[in-house]
Amino acid sequence: MDPFLTSRIVTDVLSGLTNGVTYGLVALSLVLIWRSTGVLNFAQGAMPMFATYLGFAFLSYHFGYWACVVACVIAGLLLGGLTERFLVRGLYGKPEINPIVVMVGFLIVLEAVAAAIWSSTPRSLPSPFSAIHWQLAGKPFALSPFTVYEIATALVVMALVAALFRFTKLGLQLRASALAPEVSRLLGVRVGRLLTLGWMLSTAVGVITAILVSANFFSGLTPTVMDGIFAYGFIAAAIGGLESPVGAIVAGVLLGVVNQFVTDFVNQNAVIIIALGILVVSLMVRPSGVFTKSSQRRV
Amino acid sequence: MITIEDLTVSFGAVQALRNVSFVAETGKITAVLGANGAGKTTLLRTISGLKEPKTGTIRLDDQSLVHKRTEDIARLGIGHVPEGRGVIGEFTVEENLRLGAMMARVNLLQGLQEQYELFPVLGERRKQHAAKLSGGERQMLAMARALIAKPSVLLLDEPSLGLAPLVTAQLMHTIQSLCESSDLTVILVEQNATSALRIAHHAVVLHVGKVVANDTAANVSANDNLRQYYLGLVE
Numbered sequence: 001m002d003p004f005l006t007s008r009i010v011t012d013v014l015s016g017l018t019n020g021v022t023y024g025l026v027a028l029s030l031v032l033i034w035r036s037t038g039v040l041n042f043a044q045g046a047m048p049m050f051a052t053y054l055g056f057a058f059l060s061y062h063f064g065y066w067a068c069v070v071a072c073v074i075a076g077l078l079l080g081g082l083t084e085r086f087l088v089r090g091l092y093g094k095p096e097i098n099p100i101v102v103m104v105g106f107l108i109v110l111e112a113v114a115a116a117i118w119s120s121t122p123r124s125l126p127s128p129f130s131a132i133h134w135q136l137a138g139k140p141f142a143l144s145p146f147t148v149y150e151i152a153t154a155l156v157v158m159a160l161v162a163a164l165f166r167f168t169k170l171g172l173q174l175r176a177s178a179l180a181p182e183v184s185r186l187l188g189v190r191v192g193r194l195l196t197l198g199w200m201l202s203t204a205v206g207v208i209t210a211i212l213v214s215a216n217f218f219s220g221l222t223p224t225v226m227d228g229i230f231a232y233g234f235i236a237a238a239i240g241g242l243e244s245p246v247g248a249i250v251a252g253v254l255l256g257v258v259n260q261f262v263t264d265f266v267n268q269n270a271v272i273i274i275a276l277g278i279l280v281v282s283l284m285v286r287p288s289g290v291f292t293k294s295s296q297r298r299v
Numbered sequence: 300m301i302t303i304e305d306l307t308v309s310f311g312a313v314q315a316l317r318n319v320s321f322v323a324e325t326g327k328i329t330a331v332l333g334a335n336g337a338g339k340t341t342l343l344r345t346i347s348g349l350k351e352p353k354t355g356t357i358r359l360d361d362q363s364l365v366h367k368r369t370e371d372i373a374r375l376g377i378g379h380v381p382e383g384r385g386v387i388g389e390f391t392v393e394e395n396l397r398l399g400a401m402m403a404r405v406n407l408l409q410g411l412q413e414q415y416e417l418f419p420v421l422g423e424r425r426k427q428h429a430a431k432l433s434g435g436e437r438q439m440l441a442m443a444r445a446l447i448a449k450p451s452v453l454l455l456d457e458p459s460l461g462l463a464p465l466v467t468a469q470l471m472h473t474i475q476s477l478c479e480s481s482d483l484t485v486i487l488v489e490q491n492a493t494s495a496l497r498i499a500h501h502a503v504v505l506h507v508g509k510v511v512a513n514d515t516a517a518n519v520s521a522n523d524n525l526r527q528y529y530l531g532l533v534e
Contacts, residue, residue: 169401176387176398183385186347187444188373188402243389 007139012260014142020256021154025209026226026233027240027248028161029202034242035165036174036198039088039099043107045226045233047083048206050110051076052214052221053118055207056125065126072207080203084196092181092195114223122220125211150212154249157205162245164201174198209233232259235275239282241289250291300325301346301452301484306355308338308345308508315341317508319355323452323501328478328485330499330516332492332530337505339488340382343454346486347379348372359452374402378445382456382488384437386444388430392421395429395444403448414443417473435466442470446477452484453477459491467491471498492530496520504530 026044033041041047055072063071087106091099129145165171176184177194184191206226213229214221236255240247258278259271266274282290301323308316316338323329331339344350346357348369357364364372373379386395393411400410415422418439424432429440438458445453455474459467475498477483489495496502502519504512512525519525 169397172390172394172398173401176390179389180385180387182349183381183387184398185349185369186373186379186381186385187399187448188370189398190370 008264011142012264013257014147016257016260017253018142018147018150018256019260020253021151021249022209022213022229022252023232023236023255024249024252025154025157025205025212026229027237027252028158028245029205029209030233030237031240031242031245031248032161032205033198033202034178034237036178036202037084037088037092037195038178039091039103040242041199041202042100042103043083043110044202044206045210045230046107046110046114046223047079047203048076048208048210049221049223049226050114051079051203051207052210053114054079056123056221059126065128069211072211073204076203076207077200080199080201081196083203084199088199089192089195111223118223120222120224122222123214124220125215127215131216146215153208153212157208158245158249161205165245170194170197231272232256232275235279238279239290241286241292244289244291247289247291300360301486302356302358303342303346304356306342306345306357307353308341308350309353314353315508316345316352316505319505319508319510321501321503321510321513323484323486325451325484326478326482327500328474328487328498328516329501329503330492330495331486331488331503331505332490332495332519333505334531335490336507338508339505340456341508342505343379343381343456343486343488346372346454347377370402373448376403376449376451377454378448378450378452379454380438380441380445380456380458382460384441386429386432386437386440388428391426391428392432392440393425395440396421396447399444400447403450405447405449410447410449414447417446418443434461435463435470438462438466438470442473451482452486454486454488456488457490458487459489459494467494471495474498492526 029044030041033039033044052072054075056068058068058071087102088099091102127146129149131144131146133140133142133144135141165175173189174194174197176189177191181191209229210226213219214225219225232255233252236252237248240251255275259275262271262274304320306316306319307314319342331342333339341350345352346364348364348367352365359375359377362375396411396414397407400407420436421440421443424436429437432440458470462470471494474485474487478485487495487499496516496519499516502512502514502516503510504519504525512519512522
């Protein structure tokens with residue numbers, strides 16, 4: 001094969017992998033909230049963005065990167081919990097369109113408030129690792145310490161979420177609370193607390209994504225930084241199946257790679273069309289998602 | 300022992316239960332019988348805290364259950380197998396049982412073993428999703444999930460609904476054996492009055508929310524008026 005073409009393909013795969021893990025993480029946070037509360041959260045990009053602004057405000061007080069990351073995650077946990085308690089709690093058991101409409105409204109409010117407080121100008125965030133690509137045989141290689149950090153973070157978070165649902169009592173209770181709240185209460189499960197916890201965990205996973213995305217030199221942190229990522233994350237979640245944490249990450253990564261190839265070999269404007277085309281075909285073939293067993297809940 | 304006194308429950312202007320009083324003795328089966336709309340399910344839902352009573356008291360031994368949250372009532376040892384069984388179809392048999400055992404702090408492995416001995420078919424299908432079980436198997440799973448927590452009181456809402464007569468007979472036999480082998484108090488809501496009266500010690504007959512009979516199962520069974528007018532049992 002032509003060495004130039006080989007190099008191009010390898011570069012596309014690695015770049016796509018890096019973008020894909022962020023889609024996968026957004027998809028994972030959607031899966032987390034769906035499995036634990038049965039709600040599709042359309043503010044799943046905006047809430048982590050807001051928490052990231054709050055957490056990185058500590059930079060002004062000379063806090064280091066990791067301290068700010070911890071602050072962001074805590075802000076995400078609090079924002080998720082408060083949102084569930086005061087905005088979403090009254091919507092359970094109502095028609096499915098109600099939480100969707102409310103969360104779309106909340107997305108608009110959060111972005112407007114963030115713009116009013118912190119402005120829409122991109123804010124660059126520090127990064128603990130270099131984003132300069134490594135070189136292989138004297139040529140730039142599409143991987144850097146930062147992209148490895150992104151991929152490793154996604155894999156660790158995915159493993160933790162999958163283990164939470166598969167192996168822990170808490171995961172079983174979270175799923176039961178979402179699937180059958182009344183039966184869960186009859187079995188002694190404190191459903192209200194678990195629903196709040198589901199939103200807290202989901203927002204915290206979203207915050208990790210927002211931090212990784214905002215550390216990108218080209219985008220920075222803006223009130224709308226997560227909008228595009230959320231769209232692809234949502235597509236990945238639907239393809240992978242809203243019940244499957246592993247499916248969310250795998251579908252996100254594959255979508256990232258496909259998008260990169262389409263950008264390189266076709267046209268950047270065709271990316272969203274191709275992504276939506278894949279979504280439509282996958283939903284026609286497997287409506288419950290590629291990685292969800294057919295006996296599980298359909299969406 | 301469950302003691303219910305002057306219990307009134309309303310849905311808006313409609314009174315589902317009116318001054319209902321009876322005692323479910325420890326270690327005995329109390330059958331609650333009546334036609335559709337008599338208030339049987341509402342009674343069980345009120346005991347479990349899913350419905351707030353307008354007036355009246357419900358006590359587990361000396362402890363009031365009124366105004367307690369459903370999950371707290373469950374943690375006091377009241378198992379409720381709801382109408383329609385309420386198994387979680389997306390969970391495997393074993394996951395349903397693990398959920399049942401979780402809040403009771405019982406030995407999980409021992410509890411699973413006991414339930415698989417009581418209902419062998421559940422052991423054979425432990426890894427299968429509950430949605431794929433037959434109606435009878437789901438009923439067994441719902442009962443096993445309640446029993447694994449070792450409740451002192453078991454509320455059973457229409458366990459025979461939709462089941463074949465042979466399966467119903469097996470279930471009733473299991474309920475009777477459980478009661479005889481332990482101090483389990485059972486409140487059994489049934490439309491299938493014949494099956495229920497066969498195993499019950501005591502019977503309460505409801506008619507549009509009111510108690511029309513509160514007597515031993517043998518006496519209710521022998522009362523032709525009750526059988527004919529309230530239980531639809533015509534010889």
